Amino acid sequence: MENLSDVSYVLNTFFTLFSMVLIIFMVPGFAMLEAGLVRSKNVTSVLTANTMIYAIASLAFLLVGYSLAFGSWENDSMSKWAAFLFQMAFVGKIINIMSGGVSERIKILPLALFAIIMSAIIYPMVVNVSWGADMISGTFLDLDFYDLAGSTVIHSTGGWALLAAIMIMGARKGRYRKNGKIQPIPASNIPLVTLGAFLLWIGWFGFNGGSVGSIASKESADAVALTIMNTNTAGLAGALVAFVVMYIKYRKFDITMMLNGALGGLVAITAGPDLYNIYLPILIGGIGGGLVILAVPFFDKLKFDDPVGALSVHLVNGIWGTLAVGIFASSDEISLMGQIKAIIVVAIFVFTTSYIVLYLINKILPLRVEEEDEYKGLDLSECGMESYPEFVKS
Secondary structure, eight states: OHHHHHHHHHHHHHHHHHHHHHHHTHHHHHHHHHHHHSOGGGHHHHHHHHHHHHHHHHHHIIIIIHHHHHSOOOOSSSOHHHHHHHHHHHHHHHHHHHHHHTTTTBOHHHHHHHHHHIIIIIHHHHHHTTTSOOTTTTSTTOOOOOOSSOIIIIIIHHHHHHHHHHHHHOOOTTSBOTTSOBOOOOOSOHHHHHHHHHHHHHHHHHHHHGGGOOOSSHHHHHHHHHHHHHHHHHHHHHHHHHHHHHHHHHSSOOHHHHHHHHHHHHHHHTTOTTTSOSSHHHHHHHHHHHHHHHHHHHHHHTTOOOTTOHIIIIIHHHHHHHHHHHHHSOOSSOOHHHHHHHHHHHHHHHHHHHHHHHHHHHHHSOSBOOHHHHHHOHIIIIISOOSSTTTOOO
16 A cells, blocks of 8 residues: 555656646747737847746745745645645746736836745735635635636736736837827737747646646546646637637738637636536637637727737636636535635735735836837847847837
């Protein structure tokens, strides 16, 4: 029996480490997606910010955040180091969501300061009342809801932080004209956008599959396989809905919206991919892709300038995915009201704390670059080097 226990421990440790590696593929995924969607004069600054976020957020979570979130490093089912690494892989994604949505105008240094606070305090407190130690059990913040891999805990958290940042920083210069028209700012590199989106898609298999927590029995292996299959299905459905809707609407095939539709479907399924049969993810992911199409112009009407569509993909579909669990997988343990309560509590906590932190940082270190630097490009003002020096001119 002891040997069987050892085998289970080793299998779970290997599975968790492998899932962690897949999630880390999302680091270049976000970097390539954002680098392709911004203008050429801002590519180096976006890549620098993404690299900085991975380093700073991971270390802050190692030193402070993990203990705050889970209370203890001990783990009986796998190596405690593997358990930490898996959770660490999630952390930077919240800040990636936020940084992508305010790219082309945010300074790297204040973003780094926010990354420390988010990964050491704000995000771990959300984890604490959902997946973690629940140190405030018995209070209103004691959340009883189901969110397997983080539609709310990860994606909506990043989305609410982004919304706070956009409200403080405002839009890029020239994005919204005085006559009310929206100035299109085209992506600089569609191949990079496509590469980034598919790296994120691949990373999602570790993101959701690894969150099952074990693969050392027949039942858990089936749960992992179902989770990964449903995750992929939702991404496929989101992509196809965006593909069809954009063609019906504009008679054009928009690859950027198709990819964001896929990502929207992936976010939507993240709350409960282990709970559904093989057909429900088509509906949930398809609705997710449709919500992206609706949300992008909605946020533009509000003048919430989001170059990468992060609000539409992560915030909107984080909410939808969490609601979908309550609608399609309700049981004695899961209720729609419990899901709604979690959405509201996380929204109020994350948006309020992020707004206050960003507001205070902005008073000390202005979040936004100077207007002239924004015109010339952040590559020169923030990094001193251009990604495409031969032909990039403002």
